[in-house]
Amino acid sequence: MTELNEGALNELVGRVLGDLGGAVSVPLVRIGDALDLYKTLKEIGPATSEKLADAAGCSPRYMREWLSAQVASGYVHYAEGRFSLTAEQAFVFAEPDSPANLIGAFDTAAAMVENQPKVQSAFKTGRGVAWSEQAGCMFCAVARLFRPGYVNALVQDWLPAMDGVVDKLRAGANVADVGCGHGLSTILMAQAFPNSQFTGYDFHAGSIAAATAHARSHGLMNLNFEVGRAQNFGGRDFDLITCFDCLHDMGDPQAAATHIRKALKADGTWMVVEPMAGDKLEDNINPIGRLYYSASTMICVPTSLAQETGLALGAQAGEKRLAEVIRSGGFTHVRRAAATPLNMVLEAT
Template identity: 80%
Template sequence: MNLLCRNLSQSRAQPKSAHRTLTKDLVDRILGDIGGAVSVPLVRIGDALGLYRTLKEIGPVKAHELADATGCAPRYVREWLVAQAASGYVHHQKGLFSLTPEQAFVFAEPDSPVNLIGAFDTAAAMVGNQPKVQSAFRTGEGVAWGDQAGCMFCAVARLFRPGYVNALVQEWLPALDGVIAKLKSGATVADVGCGHGVSTVLMAQAFPNSRFTGYDFHLGSVAAAKAHAEAHGLANVQFEVGLAQDFDGSDFDLITCFDCLHDMGDPKAAASHIRKALKDGGTWMVVEPIAGDTLEENINPVGRLYYSASTMICVPTSLAQETGLALGAQAGERRLTEVIRSGGFTHIRRVAESSLNMVLEAT
């Protein structure tokens, strides 16, 4: 009888113990997430005040030395540094602070393929966007791109810029069938949904014999894109206000859409218009966030980032437009292919991918 009671007691205790372990694991994970969340303003301060850049240049240093070099108050810099060291964003040893090559790659080198400052800017904008999106949860309405909180457009442009700088000309365009030869000899190109024109300017710089037109429906972004092109002294690029489903121009050799098809209210109408605007034998390059076709395939760090951004940015933006199809940032290749095919394209293939993007070719 005593043995039976002991066994029953153990069987009851085991689930409780397992429950406590699972709860602890969850709490530990959430504490890590909160630590990352409260690091957002600190990272942005470090970027804005040149703390990361200077630390890379003169480290290892003491806190007051970094403060002197950046013109900041020593007490604030000291607290910032220890917070960064606790996060693993800054290296600390024997009272001296520095950036490892890996940390510099993420925080202090703008053209690094893994520079993630733009992700922190986007996270901050998402927090600012909460009241508008929270209200939209009740009404089912959208939040227009131009009504997003803060400079969402600046943050998103900065988030995707490292990927474009390191892969667009070097890998993505060469993966398209016959496109590089056309660009070198002189092609007409439309960059639809160009935003601040990062992608458009990169292509225009690489292929001076071709002519590029960037289209975007947001006036502020078009103005920023024009300023961007002027700063680089480019004569083979222009920017116009236009919607994806009715922008001006025709007989394009290449049309590109960078991380914007899923944001459109009516991407099927856009696909149809793009097909008509292409020359015979022309190519549509669609760059979209990397994703699998099922939720299970997207339960990973990148999927987590994109699903969250989609909830706060992409879905509200789409729902504020026309039919509001709201594909979402994790639509996946199968769903995107259906949308592209609806426009009259018959050949669609994935030609390249990175940790954040997939590249589809449609002809």
């Protein structure tokens, strides 16, 4: 038997205990969000547990235990018998439009746990788990996970990083948002560029229904949503085609690249937003890589394997592999135009 290194063992146990603390925080954070506890605490704090319970219409005993857990996790501040949110804590938990809001990540984690039996079975068969068969409202969770990044970077940074694209959008361009999901990215662009026409495509009918309802609630007239696959969606002569965090989920992204090239005008641009990743495993051994490899195992790879050829790029494919797939469709120029800690933005022409 190999002799144990006590120091290494203690370090590993400490890491695992920290992970377990985060894991068991998932339902508590989701309760806090669903019952507006973070929002209420931000508005009335510092407050006793009784005061927060009264303001939120909740049981004082449950509130005291929930707050204690939040303090132990570092998610809520406690001093002199009162609870509050620091500016940083509010930025993460109580401000929906904050670029650091991570509530959607907790929703996604919960959906991943619920999805375990299906993915576990797929480990044995090698088959996929279709997007429409994912457990819970995976679509809602993923949409919420990516929302802060899109709200804070898409119009402000990512589109301006594309060569000449903003000028076209201001003048009036024809745009397709492929793999649009619940349509948040499409709606943000349509709001920012009223002279342009936007069409969102997604192969999941439920997501298209949600996107359509969302667009109607905003009263937008310059966009519509259609069920369509990346390999054969309708429409031609687009000035800009976008794909947000979806290329790696596709069963045949090479066929998608080929179809997208044909659907673009000769001088059109394809903007591909993908999870941030290095080209090798060694480059991705960090908190972001850990998050994305786990999500990729439970969501992205199963989704791809359930489709066509099932190329299964995974959420950590890396820029080199992504560029190869993009070029396979007939694009001759691919560059990284922008980046955030969570995403890379590629421009293809």
